[in-house]
Amino acid sequence: EVQLLESGGALVQSGGSLRLSCAASGFTFSSYAMSWVRQAPGKGLEWVSVISGSGGSTYYADSVKGRFTISRDNSKNTLYMQINSLRAEDTAVYYCAKARAERVSAALNYWGQGTLVTVSS
Amino acid sequence: DIQMTQSPSSLSASVGDRLTITCRASQGISNYLAWYQQKPGKVPQLLIYAASTLQSGVPSRFSGSGSGTDFTLTISSLQPEDVATYYCQEYNSAPLTFGGGTKVEIK
Numbered sequence: 173e174v175q176l177l178e179s180g181g182a183l184v185q186s187g188g189s190l191r192l193s194c195a196a197s198g199f200t201f202s203s204y205a206m207s208w209v210r211q212a213p214g215k216g217l218e219w220v221s222v223i224s225g226s227g228g229s230t231y232y233a234d235s236v237k238g239r240f241t242i243s244r245d246n247s248k249n250t251l252y253m254q255i256n257s258l259r260a261e262d263t264a265v266y267y268c269a270k271a272r273a274e275r276v277s278a279a280l281n282y283w284g285q286g287t288l289v290t291v292s293s
Numbered sequence: 294d295i296q297m298t299q300s301p302s303s304l305s306a307s308v309g310d311r312l313t314i315t316c317r318a319s320q321g322i323s324n325y326l327a328w329y330q331q332k333p334g335k336v337p338q339l340l341i342y343a344a345s346t347l348q349s350g351v352p353s354r355f356s357g358s359g360s361g362t363d364f365t366l367t368i369s370s371l372q373p374e375d376v377a378t379y380y381c382q383e384y385n386s387a388p389l390t391f392g393g394g395t396k397v398e399i400k
Contacts, residue, residue: 207389209337209391216378216380216391216392216393216394217329217331217337217380217382217391217394218391219382219388219389219390219391222387222389231387231388231389232387232388233388234294234388267336267337272342276387276389277325277384277385277386277387277389278342278384279327279339279342279343279382279384280327280329280337280339280382281339281342281348283336283337283338284336285336286336
């Protein structure tokens, strides 16, 4: 059974930093791309970033480029998101999601339960 | 970047009704289009990928069609458990943009 468990969400002051983690199990982690998707309170889904299965390709939404860094440790079956220079508009539930393929251009077939990041000003 | 426009943003229908939700891409994306369902307070779930392929376990009353820039999600007979917000997402090229969502309610 595929399981994705996010952690690291917290209440942080504007300008602060955070590292989110997503522990994966139930599949061959290195064979699939992984994404982060966020959802602000009462709002729609916003795609944030994706990393290929090997970790060799990464992409970001314009809204987070230069502040967020996605990475993965395939030996630990864990996905990460380093978030710097936090802004109020980064307040959201952050989901990690597994892609259907190793390449970044694939639909997301499993989602974690999410971790809440709240940025206070 | 590709923009994804969904319509309508919300709708209310009766149990048993046939519903169609549309998603338009600002440029051609072949069939690199997915549909997700997010029930209130729950995590999004994949319904359809490659524009028309039903994800395993999804009821057959859901179907998708389209290619290029115009896509549709159809629910052939609306059920109470289909109350949710539905999102399209293009995955042709990063950023992998979501549509704004369509909230479906029961009359």
